Amino acid sequence: MQEAENPLVMARLAVLRARFGSRLDESQWDDVARDILMLWRAAEELQHVSLDYADPPMSWLSCRPEETQR
Amino acid sequence: MSQADWAFRPIRELAQRIRAGELTPTALAEHCLERLDTVGRSLNAVVTLTPERALREARQAEEELRAGIDRGPLHGIPYGAKDLLAAAGYPTTWGAAPLRDQRFAKDAAAVARLRDAGAVLVAKLATVELAGGMGYQQPNASLTGPGINPWNRSAWSGGSSSGPGSAVAAGVVPFALGTETWGSILTPASYCGISGFRPSYGRVSRFGAMPLSWTLDKIGPMARSADDCGLVLAAISGPDPRDPATLAFPSSYDDRPEAEPAHGFRIGVLDDALAHCQPEVAANFHAALAVLAEIATLEPVHLPTFPYTEVATLILWAEAASALEPLLQSGAVGELTAPEDRTGGYAGLVIPAVDYLRAQRIRRQIVAALDRVFSQYDAIVAPATAVVASPLDQRFRDYAGERRLVISAASNLAGVPAISVPTGFGERGLPTGMQIIGRYGADGRVLAVARAYQQRTDWHLRRPPEG
Numbered sequence: 001m002q003e004a005e006n007p008l009v010m011a012r013l014a015v016l017r018a019r020f021g022s023r024l025d026e027s028q029w030d031d032v033a034r035d036i037l038m039l040w041r042a043a044e045e046l047q048h049v050s051l052d053y054a055d056p057p058m059s060w061l062s063c064r065p066e067e068t069q070r
Numbered sequence: 071m072s073q074a075d076w077a078f079r080p081i082r083e084l085a086q087r088i089r090a091g092e093l094t095p096t097a098l099a100e101h102c103l104e105r106l107d108t109v110g111r112s113l114n115a116v117v118t119l120t121p122e123r124a125l126r127e128a129r130q131a132e133e134e135l136r137a138g139i140d141r142g143p144l145h146g147i148p149y150g151a152k153d154l155l156a157a158a159g160y161p162t163t164w165g166a167a168p169l170r171d172q173r174f175a176k177d178a179a180a181v182a183r184l185r186d187a188g189a190v191l192v193a194k195l196a197t198v199e200l201a202g203g204m205g206y207q208q209p210n211a212s213l214t215g216p217g218i219n220p221w222n223r224s225a226w227s228g229g230s231s232s233g234p235g236s237a238v239a240a241g242v243v244p245f246a247l248g249t250e251t252w253g254s255i256l257t258p259a260s261y262c263g264i265s266g267f268r269p270s271y272g273r274v275s276r277f278g279a280m281p282l283s284w285t286l287d288k289i290g291p292m293a294r295s296a297d298d299c300g301l302v303l304a305a306i307s308g309p310d311p312r313d314p315a316t317l318a319f320p321s322s323y324d325d326r327p328e329a330e331p332a333h334g335f336r337i338g339v340l341d342d343a344l345a346h347c348q349p350e351v352a353a354n355f356h357a358a359l360a361v362l363a364e365i366a367t368l369e370p371v372h373l374p375t376f377p378y379t380e381v382a383t384l385i386l387w388a389e390a391a392s393a394l395e396p397l398l399q400s401g402a403v404g405e406l407t408a409p410e411d412r413t414g415g416y417a418g419l420v421i422p423a424v425d426y427l428r429a430q431r432i433r434r435q436i437v438a439a440l441d442r443v444f445s446q447y448d449a450i451v452a453p454a455t456a457v458v459a460s461p462l463d464q465r466f467r468d469y470a471g472e473r474r475l476v477i478s479a480a481s482n483l484a485g486v487p488a489i490s491v492p493t494g495f496g497e498r499g500l501p502t503g504m505q506i507i508g509r510y511g512a513d514g515r516v517l518a519v520a521r522a523y524q525q526r527t528d529w530h531l532r533r534p535p536e537g
Contacts, residue, residue, distance in 0.1 A: 012417075012420040015420050016416050016417075016419065016420060019419075020416070023401055023404070024413060024416075028412070028413045031410065031413045031414075032413050032416045032417055035205070035413070035414065035416070035417035036417045036420065038383075038417075039383070039384065039387060039417055039418075039421055039425075041380075042377075042379075042380035042383045042384050043380075043384060043421075043422075043425040043428070043429075045377045045380040046377060046380055046381065046384070046425070046428050046429060046432060048377070049376065049377065049432045049435070051428070051431055051432070051435075055431050055434065055435070056431065056434065057427050057430030057431045057433070057434065058285065058430045058431075058433050058434050058437065
């Protein structure tokens with residue numbers, strides 16, 4: 001499996017296995033690994049967007065355009 | 071007007087008939103309760119009927135109107151609320167089997183505001199479990215079963231506001247409240263051939279609603295027409311200290327003709343979206359553009375390039391994992407209906423904080439860039455969905471493939487208002503829709519464009535076959 005070849009995915013999976021133990025069976029852990037891989041790939045796509053050091057995130061509860069003008 | 075017509079009629083007409091003594095709120099509520107128990111249940115649209123509250127509120131409306139106390143056009147009008155919204159004392163299941171006995175002491179803010187406007191709550195309506203926050207991939211993902219489409223009972227209703235979509239379409243209730251984080255109002259509205267409005271982020275208080283994503287969640291009306299949506303929006307909007315995201319916007323709905331621009335609207339057309347659509351969806355969209363050309367100048371428009379889907383995915387998965395962490399921690403997700411929902415939340419727990427923050431930093435760029443585009447138009451239009459409703463027995467990806475419209479992620483990230491209105495019918499006799507999207511805060515302008523479109527078409531008046 002592709003996710004099995006990705007050490008960053010496996011590291012996150014190990015964290016979840018440590019936290020939730022034997023709650024899921026092996027086929028379910030495979031599904032979780034696929035989700036982790038999908039999220040890892042999404043984050044990789046974000047690396048292509050250029051950000052300045054000073055660019056802040058949208059704040060927690062306000063996503064209004066005027067906030068971007070401040 | 072026969073009794074069978076009642077829940078298909080515009081809210082303004084029902085209100086007028088109530089005041090003329092041709093109809094009583096109690097008779098209307100009883101009619102809806104009966105339709106919910108028969109037609110609504112056959113569509114898997116109902117979680118809980120609320121007959122005691124409905125009849126109490128209906129009687130109160132009658133007494134008040136007799137006494138000359140008029141709370142406005144919703145006074146005495148029945149409605150259903152998606153079961154993510156609390157109604158004091160009744161179960162609020164969030165569509166999830168492990169939460170079938172969950173109850174809250176207070177009404178959600180939107181439900182309370184409708185109560186204050188004299189509306190009559192007749193039912194809690196079905197939703198995809200946990201609003202789809204665990205990543206469901208096929209229709210059978212709710213404790214009430216898959217949402218069934220009244221236009222074709224072998225098709226899905228859409229989600230996650232599945233019950234509001236099919237109940238309004240089938241003439242079971244005149245309107246309903248839905249919620250949208252990423253497509254959950256516009257998709258079932260389009261699939262079921264009704265009008266579904268997603269307000270600007272922060273216009274409607276989420277107090278008492280299940281949190282899925284604090285920076286994406288919105289509550290909005292689902293009804294037969296844009297005008298009905300506007301009437302409901304006006305009643306549920308407004309700041310609420312219990313939801314710090316809410317703002318004191320200017321009036322949300324103005325139905326006077328002078329609210330429309332004298333020289334017509336200026337509308338941007340997202341042509342790019344058509345490449346991903348089924349042929350009938352595209353053809354009906356072109357026909358809708360021909361109608362809009364009577365009232366607007368149309369110009370092609372393109373979205374700025376951003377990884378919208380990836381940004382929305384990271385934000386939604388991280389916030390959902392946080393909001394629903396108690397259900398993951400306790401193992402209650404293991405009792406969910408869809409097998410994929412029993413595992414779908416865990417990966418969100420290990421998204422690095424820097425990935426989430428990068429997504430929110432890019433989102434700031436997205437919001438600013440989209441505002442520059444939207445500020446040039448009264449509205450931007452695109453097909454509401456790329457495909458019609460999928461068959462009940464198919465996974466979404468097997469039916470639609472990669473045909474997903476990126477505008478859905480983009481507009482939800484930007485928190486801008488949008489409505490889905492019906493444009494005709496496509497594959498297997500299922501409805502198609504057009505989304506009309508506006509600048510942040512321009513909810514009234516979006517509704518004005520939709521209303522003008524519906525004054526020139528009758529797709530929103532069509533009714534599905536009974537039974």
